[in-house]
Amino acid sequence: MGDMEMNELSPNDASRFSQLEQIISPDMVEWALQKTYEFARLMSYYKCAMMEIETKLNVLNEEFSLRFDRQPISSIHTRLKQPISIHNKLVARGLPITVESIEKGLNDIAGIRVICSFEDDVYKLAEALLKQDDISLIQRKDYIQNPKPNGYRSLHLIVAVPIFLEHEKRIMRAEVQLRTIAMDSWASLEHQLRYKKGNSFDESMTDELKRCAELSVELDVRMDHLRSIIYTDVSNTVLPGLENAIGTVHQS
Numbered sequence: 069m070g071d072m073e074m075n076e077l078s079p080n081d082a083s084r085f086s087q088l089e090q091i092i093s094p095d096m097v098e099w100a101l102q103k104t105y106e107f108a109r110l111m112s113y114y115k116c117a118m119m120e121i122e123t124k125l126n127v128l129n130e131e132f133s134l135r136f137d138r139q140p141i142s143s144i145h146t147r148l149k150q151p152i153s154i155h156n157k158l159v160a161r162g163l164p165i166t167v168e169s170i171e172k173g174l175n176d177i178a179g180i181r182v183i184c185s186f187e188d189d190v191y192k193l194a195e196a197l198l199k200q201d202d203i204s205l206i207q208r209k210d211y212i213q214n215p216k217p218n219g220y221r222s223l224h225l226i227v228a229v230p231i232f233l234e235h236e237k238r239i240m241r242a243e244v245q246l247r248t249i250a251m252d253s254w255a256s257l258e259h260q261l262r263y264k265k266g267n268s269f270d271e272s273m274t275d276e277l278k279r280c281a282e283l284s285v286e287l288d289v290r291m292d293h294l295r296s297i298i299y300t301d302v303s304n305t306v307l308p309g310l311e312n313a314i315g316t317v318h319q320s
C-alpha cells in the first residue's frame with residue numbers, strides 16, 4: 069500500500085491493516101478495500117436519491133401550502149438501511165452478499181417516510197410525485213385501502229429516480245412511505261411494543277392493537293371530513309382585495 073493511501077488512515081487503522089496483511093495476502097486486503105469502496109459508493113448513490121425525492125416532496129409541500137393555505141406535510145424522515153440490516157435481508161432472501169445483489173435485489177435501502185396532516189394529502193402527494201416525468205413507479209402497496217391484518221396502514225411506493233453524477237446518470241430505487249399523523253403514531257408505538265415483546269404478541273394484545281388501529285381510522289376519517297369542510301382550493305379563486313389590482317393591470 070502506498071504512502072498516499074496510508075495517510076488517509078488513522079494510526080490505529082494502519083496498524084490493523086498491517087496486522088491483516090500478515091494473516092491474509094495483500095491481494096485480499098486490496099480486494100476487501102475495493103469492495104468497501106464499492107459499497108460506500110452505492111450507499112452514497114442511495115443517499116443522493118433520497119435527497120432528490122425529499123426535495124421533490126418539499127417543493128410539492130411549498131406549492132400545496134400556497135394553493136390550500138396549509139402544509140400537507142407534517143414531517144419527512146429519511147434513512148439509509150444499516151449494513152447489518154442489509155446483510156440480514158440478503159441472507160433471509162437467499163441472495164448473494166454482494167454490492168450488485170443489493171442494487172438488484174433490495175428496494176428499501178433508501179427510505180423516505182412522509183407524515184401528512186390528512187389522509188387526503190397522502191393521495192394528493194403520491195399522485196403529484198408519481199406524475200413527475202423523471203419518477204417511475206415500480207410497486208404500489210395501499211395499506212390504507214387494504215390495511216394489514218394487524219391494523220397497519222400506510223401508502224408504500226417503490227419508485228425509481230435518476231441521480232446525475234459528474235459523468236453519468238444513474239437510476240436508483242427508493243421506498244416512500246406516506247401516512248397520516250394518526251397512522252404514524254400507531255405504527256411507531258406498535259413497532260416499539262413489538263420490539264420489546266420480541267415479535268410475540270398474545271391474542272389479547274393483538275386484539276387491543278387492532279382496536280387502537282380502528283380508533284386511528286376513525287380519527288383520520290373525522291379529521292379529513294373537517295378538513296374538506298374548512299379548506300377549499302384557492303388556486304382558482306381571486307383573493308379578496310386582489311380583484312382591483314388585477315383589473316388595474318388589465319386596464320393599463
Ligand code: GTP
Pocket residue numbers: 176209216218220224254255256258259
Ligand atoms: P419488508 O421485508 O419488511 O421490507 O417487507 P415487504 O417487502 O413486504 O414490505 P412492506 O411494504 O410490507 O413493509 C415495509 C416496511 O413497512 C417495513 O420495513 C416497515 O417500515 C413498515 N411496516 C410494514 N408492516 C408494518 C407493521 O405491521 N408495523 C409497523 N410498525 N411497520 C410496518
Ligand code: MG
Pocket residue numbers: 176
Ligand atoms: Mg422494508
